[in-house]
Amino acid sequence: MLDMLEFLKNEGVDAGLIEQVAAFRAQFPPEESLRRRVPDPRYLYYGKDIWEEAITALLCGENLLLVGPKATGKNVLAENLAAAFGRPSWDVSLYINTDAATLLGTDTFEAGQVKLRKGPIYQCAEKGGFGVLDEINMAKNESLAVLHATLDFRRSIDMPGYDRIPLHDATRFIATMNYGYAGTRELNEALTSRFVVIDMPTISEDGLQKLLTREFPRLKSDYALQFAGLFRDIQKKCDGGELSTKPLDLRGLMASVHLMAAGLTAGRALELGLVNKSFDDFERQLVQDVIRTRLPDDLSAKDVFN
Structure with a gap:
């Protein structure tokens, strides 16, 4: 697997930030069963300033919204960040029919009992993963409203009929969006306020x-x-x-x-x-x-x- 910390050093990223990422990885090693979910990137994101902004935001516990046109490397950066922090990642492709059950989970019948089939947001929150919300402005705002408590200071998920689930300390969410695609819409202010926003430049x-x-x-x-x-x-x-x-x-x-x-x-x-x-x-x-x-x-x- 690629040594992402060595790559960051070669990119000229601030040495202090790299040390903090290494400390984060030491504090939150992934569970053995989830190591297959830690990305091994095929493509790398090149851009010192964007790396430093993104790393700083994630170290501060913030969630990221990566905004930019085609070919700016939004998904590449999201995958690279999960690899750099050594966290398992869950990719959630959002679209018009995405609903709360798709994101959080739904009841299912198994072995004669009703059980919760956990959705990707639930698993990410529980296991300390990095959740990549791809093309977040393709989903309906009302379906994304279930994420409000997950993304703000409460850092929890309330599942009706189940316990309140606090987010793992290592959990972060990285959303991407591209203006102008067919089917996209404006994000409401309440959701946008739960992210720090990086305007992605075109690749040099x-x-x-x-x-x-x-x-x-x-x-x-x-x-x-x-x-x-x-x-x-x-x-x-x-x-x-x-x-x-x-x-x-x-x-x-x-x-x-x-x-x-x-x-x-x-x-x-x-x-x-x-x-x-x-x-x-x-x-x-x-x-x-x-x-x-x-x-x-x-x-x-x-x-x-x-």
Whole structure:
């Protein structure tokens, strides 16, 4: 498993914060049965300032709300934080039909008895986990109201018909949200006030080069620079209103490099990973033009990889 504390040191995160994270891990070791829930991140978040803000907030017992557009690494950071603190994590995908029973638990009939089937929020609260509330603004506000006592100073869950459950001291919640997606809505003020909010910046070219180099060790440095520059070019076009955000897809870029490593030419790989994310012919042509200013269509794996 990756040594996250060593990674934080290499990122230049404040040494005092790293010591406090190490002390937190020593104070709250995960149960043996939950070690499989402690993330082992495939991707790493690069950004010293955001790391320091997030770590400080969690050490202070706060819950985090990560806000930002596509490709800012919200879920990557959430997973990385759980790994850095050595805590088991529960990922909760929120959507319009999410209700209190989905989050907290519901009665079930087992061995002739009515028992509580614990939901992810209940388990997270009980076991001292990090709960990742993905796209929190997709769920109905009334369903999220059950979390108010969980997220504020009361730090407890009242289950009707069952005991009042106090939160484990290590429990934290990290929510993510993206404005503008279909089905999203405004969070009400009562819920928002229970988080400290980090406005996630777009990934820097340097950070993207590090990400590409770590994921593809054989990728030549010149082409890591070109792929990072390509992503930045598309981002500038989106910021200027020339393109929608559909082709601004970091996952798509990583998938394209994977496809190139498997044998596709650059033109075909980037068409699958980026160009075809847009369904407008004119926009697809614009994205292809941006790509061709950086990379020739017939570029092959032997050109790009050592």
